Amino acid sequence: MKIFNDITALRDNLRSKQAIVFVPTMGNLHAGHLALIKQAKQLADHVVVSIFVNRLQFLPHEDFDHYPRTFENDCKLLTGLNVNTLFAPSEKILFPTKQEFLLALPPVADTLEGEFRPGFFRGVATIVLKLFNIIKPNLAVFGKKDYQQLHIIREMVQQLNLPVEIIAGETVRAPDGLALSSRNQYLNRAQREEACNLYQTLLQIKHEIISGRRDYPVLLEIATKTLVKRGWKVDYIRIQKRSSLTPAHIDDTDLVMLGAAWLDKTRLIDNLEISG
Numbered sequence: 001m002k003i004f005n006d007i008t009a010l011r012d013n014l015r016s017k018q019a020i021v022f023v024p025t026m027g028n029l030h031a032g033h034l035a036l037i038k039q040a041k042q043l044a045d046h047v048v049v050s051i052f053v054n055r056l057q058f059l060p061h062e063d064f065d066h067y068p069r070t071f072e073n074d075c076k077l078l079t080g081l082n083v084n085t086l087f088a089p090s091e092k093i094l095f096p097t098k099q100e101f102l103l104a105l106p107p108v109a110d111t112l113e114g115e116f117r118p119g120f121f122r123g124v125a126t127i128v129l130k131l132f133n134i135i136k137p138n139l140a141v142f143g144k145k146d147y148q149q150l151h152i153i154r155e156m157v158q159q160l161n162l163p164v165e166i167i168a169g170e171t172v173r174a175p176d177g178l179a180l181s182s183r184n185q186y187l188n189r190a191q192r193e194e195a196c197n198l199y200q201t202l203l204q205i206k207h208e209i210i211s212g213r214r215d216y217p218v219l220l221e222i223a224t225k226t227l228v229k230r231g232w233k234v235d236y237i238r239i240q241k242r243s244s245l246t247p248a249h250i251d252d253t254d255l256v257m258l259g260a261a262w263l264d265k266t267r268l269i270d271n272l273e274i275s276g
């Protein structure tokens, strides 16, 4: 695996490649990332992974400084998967001057995650656009774990006519159902045992919908109360239309349920697609 910190050297190296598939990450790689990279390897000859903890997508009080950085171990994992190229720039390389051009995002970016983390998707979209411009991939793989992020990146690619195809990767879960995430390591033992209940609660609601219930507000209230009783602080649990991420109506069929909730100081998100 070739490792680049510098944009010019990376571009020189990638110039001759026929088909590039890109997997952007913030490092601290786990089985969820590795599944995306394995998927990427099936799609094109040359796999580029980036590791960059993007300050633009953290609010001032969030965990930017504490976000787990495990570069050496990440490199070992990527080498083990025969990744061709790793791009791991410093902040100085990606932001040599203050990043004053920022994208203006559609209203969906102010809902769900965007309602609780204002500016988050602007930071994500801006860095992803920069990385696309640097790497010029033919394809890029994003996980469904960050469902709204995937939706917004797809919209960005479509509305800005970016020459890249976005591929979705399935969420990887621990045996008890907890979606893998770098933030899971903030959980202590008791919290880790409790954490699967976000997924389990979404799953119960999914079963209710599949068996015909359409009283979404009631179902969402039940889900929220279940989690609150167990000690969670719920930011939101919503049932949305998959195509637009706007609230679902009773006659919509392709749905996704999304949730975000806190266990003490750790915020977890999850989602489940439902064919209603």
Ligand code: PAF
Pocket (backbone or CB within 6 Å): 024, 025, 026, 052, 054, 057, 124, 127, 128, 146, 149
């Ligand atoms: O999903 C992530 O890890 C990040 O949001 C991404 C896409 C690498 C942008 O920083």
